[in-house]
Amino acid sequence: MDLNRDPHRSIxxxxxxxxxxxxxxxNGPEVFYGEHQLINxxxxxxxxxxxxLYVLFERLPQAVDQTAAAVRHVEEQHAIRMANGAETxxxxxxxxRALIDARQSMLLAQTHLRSAVQVSSNMAGHWVDDELEDADANA
Structure with missing residues (x-):
């Protein structure tokens, strides 16, 4: 972790x-087959x-909160001007408001991903005797 680089670089x-x-x-799920290319x-x-993905979405709301805090800080310091001439x-x-809405959507995504984790954390491949024999023969 490099805590000395510009914050936007991390994102x-x-x-x-x-x-x-x-x-x-x-290009398909084969990338998940592992180094021996076994579907199991x-x-x-x-x-x-x-x-x-769940961990990513778990961390995103804090990043949004801290970015919003930075916006509020520079606004309080009257350090923002709008290049397009809009009212600051x-x-x-x-x-x-957009950051708050995005944060709410991330929290909803977290809820759905938590449900997905509960199911996917129990997924495993079938143990196939032929596959194990082939692996032993190739070793």
Missing amino acids: RDAAENIREYNHRTI HAPPAIGEAVGA DEAVSRLL
């Missing part, structure tokens, strides 16, 4: 990691992905 890096995940999984490895790997107070109010 951009997180977004880039999600983009990487999207690219890795876009996919269910717990998918469960791990669901759990990671009105623009800041709209911005803060």
Whole structure:
């Protein structure tokens, strides 16, 4: 964790990691099969992905809150001007309302993801004797 870089950089890096995940999984679920390309490895790997999505959404509301606090702080210091000439107070109010609405949506997403985690954390692949024999023969 690099606590010395610009705060927006951390969020951009997180977004880039999600983009990487999207690219890795876009062509199908085979990416979850693991290094030996066994479908039985996919269910717990998918469960791990669901759990990671939950953790992401668990942390996002705090990031939104702290960003909103920064907006309020710079507004109180009269340090904001609008490049498009819009009224600053009105623009800041709209911005803060949008952040509050986004936070509420994230909390709702958390609720749904928590339900998904409860199910996916119990997913496992079938144990297939042939698969184990093939793995032993290849070892």
